[in-house]
Amino acid sequence: MSSSTDFVLAVEDLTVSFDGFKAIDNLNLYVDQNELRVIIGPNGAGKTTLLDLICGKTRASAGSIKFKNEEMTELPEYTRVRRGIGRKFQTPSIYENLSVFQNLEVSFPAGRSVLGAVFFKCTDEVRKRVADVAAEIGLTDSLGIEAGLLSHGQKQWLEIGMLLMQEPELLMLDEPIAGMSARERDVTAELLGRISNNRSVIVIEHDMDFVKKIAHKVTVMHQGKILAEGSMDKVQNDPAVIDVYLGH
Amino acid sequence: MNASKSLLRQPGLVSIGLLAIVLLVVFPALLDSFRLNLVGKYLSYAFVAIGLVILWGWGGVLSLGQGVFFGLGGYAMGMFLKLEASDPETTKIQSTPGIPDFMDWNQITSLPILWEPFHSLTFTLVAVVAVPMILAFLVSYAMFKRRVGGVYFAIITQAVALIMTTLIVGQQGYTGGINGMTDLKTMMGWDTRTDSAKLILYYVCAAMLLLCVIGGSWVQRSKFGTLLLAMRDKEDRVRFSGYDVAMFKVAAFCVAAGLAGVGGALFTLQVGFMSPSFVGIVPSIELVILCAVGGRLSLVGAVYGALLVNASKTLFSESFPDLWLFLMAALFIGVTMAFPYGLAGLFESHVKPWWNRRVQERRTIRARLRDDELAAKSPPLEADPTGASAIAVQPDGPGSMVIRRGTSGTA
Numbered sequence: 064m065s066s067s068t069d070f071v072l073a074v075e076d077l078t079v080s081f082d083g084f085k086a087i088d089n090l091n092l093y094v095d096q097n098e099l100r101v102i103i104g105p106n107g108a109g110k111t112t113l114l115d116l117i118c119g120k121t122r123a124s125a126g127s128i129k130f131k132n133e134e135m136t137e138l139p140e141y142t143r144v145r146r147g148i149g150r151k152f153q154t155p156s157i158y159e160n161l162s163v164f165q166n167l168e169v170s171f172p173a174g175r176s177v178l179g180a181v182f183f184k185c186t187d188e189v190r191k192r193v194a195d196v197a198a199e200i201g202l203t204d205s206l207g208i209e210a211g212l213l214s215h216g217q218k219q220w221l222e223i224g225m226l227l228m229q230e231p232e233l234l235m236l237d238e239p240i241a242g243m244s245a246r247e248r249d250v251t252a253e254l255l256g257r258i259s260n261n262r263s264v265i266v267i268e269h270d271m272d273f274v275k276k277i278a279h280k281v282t283v284m285h286q287g288k289i290l291a292e293g294s295m296d297k298v299q300n301d302p303a304v305i306d307v308y309l310g311h
Numbered sequence: 312m313n314a315s316k317s318l319l320r321q322p323g324l325v326s327i328g329l330l331a332i333v334l335l336v337v338f339p340a341l342l343d344s345f346r347l348n349l350v351g352k353y354l355s356y357a358f359v360a361i362g363l364v365i366l367w368g369w370g371g372v373l374s375l376g377q378g379v380f381f382g383l384g385g386y387a388m389g390m391f392l393k394l395e396a397s398d399p400e401t402t403k404i405q406s407t408p409g410i411p412d413f414m415d416w417n418q419i420t421s422l423p424i425l426w427e428p429f430h431s432l433t434f435t436l437v438a439v440v441a442v443p444m445i446l447a448f449l450v451s452y453a454m455f456k457r458r459v460g461g462v463y464f465a466i467i468t469q470a471v472a473l474i475m476t477t478l479i480v481g482q483q484g485y486t487g488g489i490n491g492m493t494d495l496k497t498m499m500g501w502d503t504r505t506d507s508a509k510l511i512l513y514y515v516c517a518a519m520l521l522l523c524v525i526g527g528s529w530v531q532r533s534k535f536g537t538l539l540l541a542m543r544d545k546e547d548r549v550r551f552s553g554y555d556v557a558m559f560k561v562a563a564f565c566v567a568a569g570l571a572g573v574g575g576a577l578f579t580l581q582v583g584f585m586s587p588s589f590v591g592i593v594p595s596i597e598l599v600i601l602c603a604v605g606g607r608l609s610l611v612g613a614v615y616g617a618l619l620v621n622a623s624k625t626l627f628s629e630s631f632p633d634l635w636l637f638l639m640a641a642l643f644i645g646v647t648m649a650f651p652y653g654l655a656g657l658f659e660s661h662v663k664p665w666w667n668r669r670v671q672e673r674r675t676i677r678a679r680l681r682d683d684e685l686a687a688k689s690p691p692l693e694a695d696p697t698g699a700s701a702i703a704v705q706p707d708g709p710g711s712m713v714i715r716r717g718t719s720g721t722a
Contacts, residue, residue, distance in 0.1 A: 118551065144553035156548040158541045165537060170552050174534050177562045180554075183534040229553060 068132055071096050071263045072117070072233055077126035079116060086112045088287040090126070094233070099259040101266045101274045104284035105308050110267045111153065113284070114235050117265075118150040119143045130233065145175065149231030153238050155218035157225065159211035163202055166210050166221060167193045170228035192228065200224040200254065216247040220254070227258065234258065235265045240273055252276045271299075283308065326611045327524060334517040344506045351513040351581045353621040354520050358574030360602040360613035361523055362567030367599070368607035369536060370563040371543030372460065376468030377571050377598045379475045380443035382590030384572025386479075387442060389492035389585040390426060391435040392503075396496045412494070417484035425485065432499060439576040440569045447568030448561060455557035455564075469592055476591035491586025495579065503580060516577045520614065523570060527610045530566075539563060571598075600639065603646045606655025616653060 072094040079087045087109050094100050102110050115121040117128055119140035128135040135143055144150075158166050171192065174183030197203045200220040205213065210221060219239055226234055239255070240248045248270070255264065255277050268274050274281065274295060281298045283290040285308070291301045298304055338350055359377050366372050399409040407420050414422075428434045450471060454464055479486045487493070495503070502508055530536050542549045542556055550556050579585045588594065597620075605616015620642070627635040650657050 120547075139555075140550050141553050141555050144551055150551050152548075156545055158545055158548065160540060160544060161537065169534065169537055169541060169549075172553060175553050176555075177535065177558050180535040180538055180559070181530065181533050225552065 068093075068129055070094060070129075071098075071131060072265075073127075073129040073132075074113075074117070075127045075129070077113075077116060077123055077128065079112065079121060079124045086287050087116065087123075090287065090289060092282065092289070094263050094265060096263060097259060097261060099255065099264045099266065099277055099279045100282060101268055101278040101280075102282045102284055103268060103271075103274060103308070104290070107286075108284040109287040110284055111237055112287075114150060114237055114265070114267065117233075118148055118235060120150075141175075144229065144231075145172075147230070147232035149226035149229050149234045151219075151222050151226055151234075151236045151239060153241070155215065155222050157210045157218055157221050159209070161210055162207055163197070163210055163213070163221060164193060164206040166225055167196055167228050170225040172229050196224045196227050199227060199257070201250065216243045216251075219243065220251070223254065223258075231262060233263045233265070237267045238269065239266060240268065240270060248273055327521070327528070330524070330611050330614060331521050334521065335514070339510070339513070344509060347513055348509045348581060349621075349625060350618065351509070351516050352578060353618050354513075354516050354614075355574040355578035355581065356598065356601060356621060357520055357614045357617035358523065358577070359567075359571040359598045360605060360617045361520075361527055361610055362570035363599060363602035364607055364610050364613045365527060365530065365539070365570075366563045366567040367602065368609075368613075369531070369539040369543065370560060371539075372560055372563065373465045373599070374468045374564065374567065374595075375465045375592070375599060376470075376472040376595050377567065378590045378592075378595035379468075379472050380447060380568040380571035381575040381578070381594075381598070382475065382479070382585070382587070383443045383446065383575065384439045385575030385579045385585040385589065386486065386492070387429070387435055387438040387572070388576035388579040389495060390429040391432065392495040392498060392579065393487075393492045394422075394426065394429055395498065396494055411487070411492075413487045413490065414484055419484045423485055439572050443568040443572035443575075444565045447565045451561045451564040452557075455560045458557075460560075469595070472590065472592050472595050476587045479587040479590060487586075489587060491584055491588075492579075493584045493586075495583050498580065504583065509581065512577070512581050516581065519573065519577070523573075524610045524614065531610075535559070535562075597639070600643050600646070602653075604642055604653050606653030606658075608652055609655035612653055612655025612658070615655075619654070 070093045072092070074090060074092040077087055077090045077092075078085060090109075090113065092113070102113070104110055112121060116123050117130075117135070119135070119138065123136050126136070130143070130146060130148060133146065135146075135148075138146075158169065161169070168185060168189060171189050173189075174180045193206070194203070197206055200223055202213075202217060202221060202224065205217065210218070213221060219242075223236070223239065236255075240251050243251065252273060255266065258264065259277075259279075266274075266277065278295050280293065281295050282292045283298055283301075283304050290307060291298050291304050293301075334354070339347060342350065359381055363374070363377065366374060393411045397409065397411045402408045402410070402412065402415075405412065405415040407415055410419065410422050429438070450467070454460075454467065459467070480489045482488070497503060503512065538549060538554060538559055542559060546556055549559075575585070575589075578589070601617045601620050602613050603616070604620050605614065606612030623638070624635060627638060646653060652659070
């Protein structure tokens with residue numbers, strides 16, 4: 064199979080089954096350059112599993128995942144990350160014992176081999192990048208603080224910042240505003256709008272107002288399949304979607 | 312965990328300097344040749360303890376088989392020394408002169424090929440570090456690439472320790488069996504059993520240990536050290552930051568193995584023999600206890616732990632040999648339940664704050680006395696032109712005060 068594609072991410076006929084239960088069933092998904100795609104759907108639809116498959120946390124049973132026209136299904140997780148895929152987890156996954164600066168420094172995409180890490184020097188280039196990203200996520204004043212002491216919302220931003228340090232071309236965020244206050248949600252919406260300017264972003268979310276604010280295109284999933292796809296208005300008025308997810 | 316946080320900062324120059332003074336100045340000055348040699352033996356165990364700080368304390372990988380690598384390094388050095396002690400002149404009463412005595416007892420008539428390279432000191436020195444590291448690489452690569460970790464990995468290291476002991480004991484012709492390598496006398500012609508030789512070996516051992524501690528704290532400062540800590544707590548996040556977590560664990564395991572090998576070789580040199588009783592399951596667990604008691608997050612703590620536990624063992628084995636096993640068990644339980652970061656942790660969480668409080672109290676007292684002195688110097692409110700009844704508190708040399716009557720003759 065050697066189909067070529069312009070899409071940043073081309074998922075075709077993707078299937079994964081756990082003990083016979085098909086969590087993802089012949090799924091097709093295409094994401095463009097600089098597109099902010101939001102995936103919504105009821106719990107158990109397979110949204111997080113889809114992200115797991117793309118970033119490599121779970122192995123697919125069948126199908127293909129092409130990132131920048133390169134087949135990803137056989138590659139280990141860290142290779143996919145080095146190719147440019149970044150994944151944010153549902154619960155903030157940061158290094159609690161390290162400072163905010165160290166959290167960002169460790170995510171700098173150099174010195175990734177063992178010897179590289181031993182001889183890695185924190186140069187001015189690294190420091191500048193950390194400062195830039197910290198300004199982007201609004202944590203410039205907290206660089207010296209231990210990450211475990213940040214508020215929940217700040218931890219989410221830190222994790223997004225750690226991903227930005229890696230300079231990914233595809234950023235995948237799993238419920239980035241879970242547990243955030245209204246003000247924090249606004250700030251995050253602005254942040255996501257900014258960072259999708261020169262990269263593709265996939266977001267899983269449940270908050271419909273937030274989705275409306277940020278989404279270029281929405282995909283609705285249900286029982287491992289795609290139920291509907293399109294702009295937020297089109298999807299919100301789709302009777303199948305209303306039936307299954309949005310309510311009457 | 313305040314103790315763990317301050318322990319995660321690098322050992323300051325102060326604590327390394329203090330350790331250097333204790334090892335290089337205090338011990339040789341206070342101890343006689345026999346006891347100093349014992350301390351040298353304990354320091355060779357400290358190499359393993361330092362390796363465990365890197366592997367287990369920082370990396371979170373528990374290895375219950377470090378005795379294997381200790382033994383491999385020790386046997387490599389032992390083979391060199393044994394070959395030297397088995398020259399044709401000394402062994403002329405054997406049926407085959409020129410080979411080690413245990414080979415002769417096992418009716419082996421020529422030196423096995425495996426032994427040939429150990430005629431060279433250079434090869435031996437390289438083998439002391441390389442052989443443990445190669446074995447460590449093979450075992451850990453197979454495990455960590457398959458994401459085997461935690462308890463399962465620890466059990467497999469135990470299995471390796473058991474296999475190694477069985478191999479050594481079973482192949483008496485090649486390894487000296489359960490008796491090990493004995494009668495080791497000279498190294499390149501230099502007699503290692505004299506008092507002066509033991510003193511020199513002690514200094515070499517202590518100096519190398521200090522170099523390894525400094526090297527370890529450099530590693531701790533590097534990104535590699537930060538990543539080990541990160542992997543211990545959030546392995547997935549490290550993986551998804553683009554790092555091959557398996558190779559980092561393999562690297563830490565190999566470093567710990569290399570250090571253990573060096574410790575084993577220095578042990579053989581100082582004690583004069585090596586046997587499978589230092590290789591198996593029980594000594595491997597003891598080595599972990601050394602590290603745990605000293606403090607598995609602290610390089611310097613691990614050295615003190617090795618010294619303390621072994622000194623206690625010698626003391627108790629001399630007077631109450633049966634009681635020692637119970638004491639070891641009590642130590643292990645105590646560390647796990649009461650002070651998980653060992654003595655170093657206790658030091659950070661209790662001794663240091665107490666010391667800081669005392670320093671603070673002294674400073675407040677001094678400040679208060681200074682205030683009183685300033686108050687006393689200002690003019691008194693009641694009329695007393697001669698100032699004969701004025702009382703002044705004045706400094707009288709550094710750190711002491713004196714109360715004087717009258718203003719005449721005052722500053």
